[in-house]
Amino acid sequence: MKHEFTLEYAQALDSQDTLSHFRAQFYMPYFQGKHATYFLGNSLGLQPKKTQDEVTNIMENWAHFGVEGFFLGKDPWLQYSKKITPLLCDIIGAKEEELVTMNHLTVNLHLLMLSFYQPTVTRYKIICEAKAFPSDQYAFQSQVKLHGLDPADAIIEVFPKEGTELITTEDITAVIEQHKDSIALVLFSGINYYTGQVFDIKAITKAAHEAGAYAGFDLAHAAGNIKLQLHDWQVDFACWCNYKYLNSGPGAVAGAFIHQKHLNNHNLKRLEGWWGNDAGNRFKMASTFTPTPTAESWAMSTPPMMLLAAHKASLEIFAAAGFDNLLKKSKALSDYLFFVLNHINQPIEKFKIITPSNPDERGCQVSLSVHKNAKAVFDSLLPNGVFADWREPNVIRIAPVPLYNSFEEIYIFAELLQHILNVA
Numbered sequence: 001m002k003h004e005f006t007l008e009y010a011q012a013l014d015s016q017d018t019l020s021h022f023r024a025q026f027y028m029p030y031f032q033g034k035h036a037t038y039f040l041g042n043s044l045g046l047q048p049k050k051t052q053d054e055v056t057n058i059m060e061n062w063a064h065f066g067v068e069g070f071f072l073g074k075d076p077w078l079q080y081s082k083k084i085t086p087l088l089c090d091i092i093g094a095k096e097e098e099l100v101t102m103n104h105l106t107v108n109l110h111l112l113m114l115s116f117y118q119p120t121v122t123r124y125k126i127i128c129e130a131k132a133f134p135s136d137q138y139a140f141q142s143q144v145k146l147h148g149l150d151p152a153d154a155i156i157e158v159f160p161k162e163g164t165e166l167i168t169t170e171d172i173t174a175v176i177e178q179h180k181d182s183i184a185l186v187l188f189s190g191i192n193y194y195t196g197q198v199f200d201i202k203a204i205t206k207a208a209h210e211a212g213a214y215a216g217f218d219l220a221h222a223a224g225n226i227k228l229q230l231h232d233w234q235v236d237f238a239c240w241c242n243y244k245y246l247n248s249g250p251g252a253v254a255g256a257f258i259h260q261k262h263l264n265n266h267n268l269k270r271l272e273g274w275w276g277n278d279a280g281n282r283f284k285m286a287s288t289f290t291p292t293p294t295a296e297s298w299a300m301s302t303p304p305m306m307l308l309a310a311h312k313a314s315l316e317i318f319a320a321a322g323f324d325n326l327l328k329k330s331k332a333l334s335d336y337l338f339f340v341l342n343h344i345n346q347p348i349e350k351f352k353i354i355t356p357s358n359p360d361e362r363g364c365q366v367s368l369s370v371h372k373n374a375k376a377v378f379d380s381l382l383p384n385g386v387f388a389d390w391r392e393p394n395v396i397r398i399a400p401v402p403l404y405n406s407f408e409e410i411y412i413f414a415e416l417l418q419h420i421l422n423v424a
């Protein structure tokens with residue numbers, strides 16, 4: 001289909017969209033008293049209207065039953081995680097037993113690195129992307145130091161080729177090949193937060209395994225945004241936050257994946273706590289740890305029930321919409337976004353889209369590197385009703401998400417951006 005840069009055309013796409021009614025299930029944010037277009041689902045997803053009810057259920061059970069809320073009432077807390085993991089299987093491409101909901105992202109990254117980064121004298125390097133999210137860089141450096149090693153020697157970053165923004169799979173496999181006898185762990189993001197580039201998780205995992213290393217992924221920008229098949233791809237471990245595309249609220253409880261093949265590997269080290277002990281005898285308070293035979297054996301503490309409730313409310317919306325349907329709409333939205341951006345970016349090029357144009361190499365985020373007065377261009381967006389975000393030195397990121405954004409919003413954004421760029 002040939003796209004058009006008109007409001008009528010964008011509205012026609014919305015009228016054919018079978019998921020458009022999901023937008024009404026979210027609170028749309030305001031700016032200066034007016035509804036604004038929210039393209040920041042990659043940073044903090046919007047609040048589903050049903051989240052407050054789910055959280056209230058927990059509060060009411062607590063009020064009525066006190067600690068017996070673990071066993072009584074609607075959705076007793078002790079079994080609550082069993083309501084969550086089935087809803088995540090499709091989104092993560094995992095078996096239920098491979099999933100655990102616990103802690104926060106950077107904490108989980110550390111806990112999983114404690115298991116999967118066990119350097120030896122000869123194998124001690126971590127291969128990662130250049131310009132990883134800062135929290136991940138700090139995690140890698142501090143883990144290396146924890147083992148008495150030097151980050152400058154142990155952390156090998158893969159850079160894009162000179163003059164390009166994107167890291168190709170060949171760039172990554174070449175570095176793995178070069179260091180193959182000294183690698184302990186290959187640790188990438190699923191999608192780079194800055195460029196929006198999707199990494200080939202399957203190929204990276206295969207290359208890591210061929211080199212004799214583990215492969216782990218930070219899926220902060222991938223979970224709920226692109227199709228994942230962690231189990232089939234043989235990924236060793238992964239972790240993600242649930243407040244970005246997964247709409248579970250600021251500081252939401254996070255997720256982790258440990259491949260089935262590792263669940264009964266008693267050589268794998270890990271930090272343990274009573275919540276990872278098998279539920280069947282957890283309350284016997286024995287002095288030896290009996291692991292739950294699932295990824296939940298990595299959980300340590302009593303789960304944060306209000307946060308789990310917010311997460312469940314959001315995942316139920318994903319299930320109602322169908323994850324594959326959402327991915328299809330996401331592709332259609334970003335296809336239209338690329339069209340309108342290219343349309344307004346001529347005859348004079350005012351920005352460069354650094355996100356890959358190939359739909360298989362991106363999710364819904366698009367990053368624009370603005371050539372002139374980039375900060376002023378960005379600063380004009382919110383007063384005109386568009387939430388976007390800014391990354392130094394000149395990048396504007398926008399992420400139209402399929403659950404609550406529309407084709408009309410993409411059109412309106414492009415028209416606004418065209419106007420701002422013409423006066424900038």
Ligand SMILES: *Cc1c(COP(=O)(O)O)cnc(C)c1O
Binds near residue numbers: 104136189
């Ligand atoms: C958002 C994000 C984080 C944030 O970590 P928290 O522990 O949730 O604060 C870390 N890593 C990546 C790659 C991210 O995109």
